[in-house]
Amino acid sequence: MVKYYFYTILVLMIFGVPAVSSRFGTQVDELAQIFGNATSQLAAVILSHNPKSIADIQAKYSASPITADSSSIIPIVQPKVRILLVPGHEPDFGGTEFGSLKERDMTVELAQNLSGFLANNSHYQVITTRDKNQWLPTFANYFKNNWQDIIDWEKASAKDMAYRISIGSSTPSVPIIIHNNAPGDVVNRLYGITKWANENDIDITIHIHFNDDSVHPYNVPGSHSGFAIYVPEHQYGNSTTSKAVAETIFKRLSKYNPVSDLGGESTGIVEEPSLIAIGAHDTANAASMLIEYAYIYEPQFTNPDTRSLALKDLAYQTYLGLEDFFGSKTVYALGSSYDTVALPHSWMQAISDKNVQNADVFALQTALLNDGEYPPKQSDLNQCPRTGKFGLCTREALQAFQQKYSINDEVDTVGKKTRQILNQTFGGTNTL
Template identity: 35%
Template structure:
């Protein structure tokens, strides 16, 4: 019996030794990742320190980094009538989830807004734009094909992004501004790195990720306590950080005319630099302009309302479009999709939301009357609800044009009730 046991041990050891040599001879991918080597599609082992992955060129003596596209370069391309390439990435899918509230799925909102934006961008002669997903939220065929044909390179791209971060940017300070995100699932992470690699491979000038926010709380059936929008960009120490921030600023300038800035303490700066968010280039995996917009929190009234959700998403897309045009130094001839508008029904204070009231709020805003009494959009949202803020703004409008809206009725003070005379004045100013 003892001899049999010894024989089994010897055979087992022999098998393990053979396996060891076979593994070392084949040099599996896992052993190469982290050693400074990569494998090309042809099977050749390449020293990443002498490669140009991610647009970063290494040699034995010096580290040479390609310049990121600057605003001047993009403007020059526009002047030369060369198209600017833009890729829109609506966040999340059925596997990675995203926020949900009251039956509303963030991933669907993201896609809807993305296609409203892409329709606007495609009207521009010198902009080529695409969305990475279909309208049903599935990845586009061209992206699935790219992912399938380049999966190994994408995995290595992901690993070598970290290598480059460590070797090239060892002098970069850890970001004090870095926001805390849930770690992306492996498949989601790979898809995001695939998008980043595609962007660099195809020299995309601008990439914009679309999201809606949420925050952890005990009861997800109740609304959270935060609201407002924020924009995430690469850390300013990254190659594309400064220009991405300029891009985000242009969009912020337009979004803040219709939605308030985030009230979350960690988002109070609105434009937030981050080193670890994959979508905007974690581990320096992105070049050129990159940003991720959180268009407010998913439980905010404009999103919850079936009556105005669609028109409000269109307005968010339009303001983003105006921001992109501003960044590219193009003049904007229109500043909202909510006007012109024709009113034909009386309106008064109430709880429901409507497109008529939403356009009324925008008209009052154009008159510098909304929000009233120096309040903010955080206190008085553009939400299509005829509440106290809208009521006061209507009173101020009526008193501003009292000779046409009040005096014919013998009134000296505004009523807040939008009657035929007030409607007539609104239509005179904002229906054409």
């Protein structure tokens, strides 16, 4: 869940006098005439901004190892795509909660799964900003040693954007939501992460979050479900590359997971000008996105038997989406021939609504989805998500599956005959 918006108009009102970015270097003289010496002084404050193009990061993925001549003792260096994973919120506070579930911990679990998939692929180098207890020392030290620099950079970027708006090269951010009480330290750390990513040649930054519905009673699930990917607004330098990566991730996620049915998120990929995490004020070089993977109260998370599997599958879909962006020929993770971690699966016991085996049901729903029966006709994944619970959606899909395979005597039950077909088609030992 994201609460940190920026207030461009307010900044424009406060700072008024514009600054100059290196991007507008050729206009410095003209500006000096308009704004006098102040402009020249401000110009020095702005850091260079060099967003990654699609070609930049795809070239890294497909580059051959840099080899020294055979007599050299210099090791072979393979250029790697540098990915920064940012589990949403802080180690000990922030984010939404539902019952005993904490968003800030779920984001870490998903990040650790995603990091594991990426680390097993030699094309990637992955860095995760924190675990459940603390920031990675790299970031803890960076925040500590560069705190004032981060604040200065943040202010300079805001001035730069205000200037761009004033000369008509950028348009004001919409929506403009003013949060006077935005926690300053959290905002500074988010800018700090972007600044660090710029200075450390990060190619893709993924911020991991879970959403919440603002109006539902405590411990009662809200009415919305599904995922949404936030990307930088089109006028920002990192927008095109971010959107291209987001699109391949979206495609993978949307096969198995519902797209958010909240009004503003229903397109799945949402351009957002004011999210600090993905480069408000055009600050980020890396392709950046913030993924709200689901709503925290969705049943696959509240059910402890399916939570870890559901989180791992979201991570796997993200990994596959990245591989798609790079046109990978391997696609699946080492050891898997499926595009989901829920398969293959061995069904050993009968399943019905009276005898629910949660991991079995999650795998059953996944198998039925791959076989074309799930969600059942006239339903979508928002109405019938993969939950691990044997309810009406699963019963209807199971009926269609049994009809297809002419099984007539296992009504509303995954009996021996149904299991046989399932195990023949989707069975096996899961190595992921």
